[in-house]
Amino acid sequence: MTYRIPTVVAASAGACALVLGVSAPALAAAPAQDGDQAMVSVFHGVPGLTVDVYANGEELLGDFEPGTVTEPQALDAGTYDIKVFEAGQGPDGTPAVEKKIEVPAGANATVAAHLSADGKPRLTAFVNDVSAVDAGKSRLTVRHVAAAPAVDVRAGGQPAFTGLENPKEDTTTVDAGTVSADVVLAGTDTVAIGPADVDLKEGTSNVVYAWGSAEDKNLALKVQTFSGMESAPNAVNAGRAGVAVAPNSSEGWQAWVAAAGVVTVTGVLVGRRFASRRA
Template identity: 80%
Template sequence: MTSRTPLVIAASAGACALALGVTAPALADSDAAQDTSMVSVFHGIPGMTVDVYANGDELLSDFKPGTVTEPQSLDAGTYDIQIFEAGQGPDGTPALEKEVKVPEGATATVAAHLSADGEPRLTAFTDDVSQVDAGQARLTVRHVAAAPAVDVRAGGQPVFTGLTNPGEDTAAVDAGTVNADVVLAGTDTVAIGPADLDLKEGTSNVVYAWGSAEDKNLALATQTYSGMESMPNAVDAGGNGAAAAQNSSDQWLAWAAATGAVAVTGVLVARRVASRRA
């Protein structure tokens, strides 16, 4: 298995896996099924560049925050994963450690992020790559920041409300460009944004709100799957295959800053299609 960004993490219902730059059979249990999953990883721990080990072998060094890998195929099996702060492995104390299982047939992303109280965590998310109707796109927002509950707004109106870490919410929307922001739940106090979201027809778009409110480095990162209009089971990261992390300073607004309404162009929420994950 090769890739320009050779890091893979797979997860499902409390199980996840990470692999980089090697063939999966070299790491997986010998009795693992050969059925595969499409998996990605998001690094959302600010200020923490990491090295990744699997079954005692170094798989990745200097993996930077705010990065989403492109989806890759990984054989089902069980993996012993350790994530160290860069330069501290394998004899040091890992920041995150877990024996994880790669399920069969999943499309998933695992986020390495901060909990609501600022502790490093790994959270597994299932990515919805089912077909969307003509003229529509799918929008998913995931709260993986050290921050309280938030609302996500478009045009000054809440689209997703009361989202808590590590929750997510999803809606099918009309394709177009949205200028959106993230506010403290039930208020107009802006936490992140505003930022333009280009939701192309037939795509599934995931927006991560990550970072730390206390440290005032909250930011957005985006992940896009394309081909939903005609290939509901396809996984194509779109563009060059990598998700774009939006890390510019104008998105790192102070937690207590206030803003006016945000305009929305050509996008109306068509239907709510998913529930929030606590």
């Protein structure tokens, strides 16, 4: 079964992905009605870049490091004034990026700041499937967000997903349990990441991010897990941000992505820092 979301946003928006992994209590948007919220988390998959993120003048994320996925947070629908600084440069300095962000109700999503297949920073928005799974089952999603060619993902040595390209995803439902997963170059046995054990608990939705850069030899996996799929199929589940695996070993959301200017910013910070690092 394949679950694809055509929601890739321009590469220049990389820094904005860091904006949305915020702590809801710190935000000061216009009041929202009951149920007028979104669940939003962020995965930071741009190697070598650490930032501080401010919203409405309050620091939300300090020293936000690559390889981190934030806990899902309930955000009131509204508009937020977001400023992104190079770590340690805010809040009185000049922000590298400033943008007003509109957050709509009804979203359950992860925004990934990552590298394209050819190594350019980009922003991709993914809808998280938190619908129910059958008893004894678990949902497994793999998202290719690494600077690397197409890959196959194997579970227990057998192909689970084949020909997966950046920045696409693929999803299936599997028996709950621990699986040994690795990532190989498409159509080969050349291991790019892993193997590593992934614990797929019953009633969970597990998202595995393959991120980093093949050229820089820092490819890694990150797992984000949402729980409660078996008991509350119609609820919006906060879940939990999963644990990292060592390197080398919905309509509301669609409206958000479609809205002009919602997640498009000038990626000054990401582009400048990434370019200088590679130079």
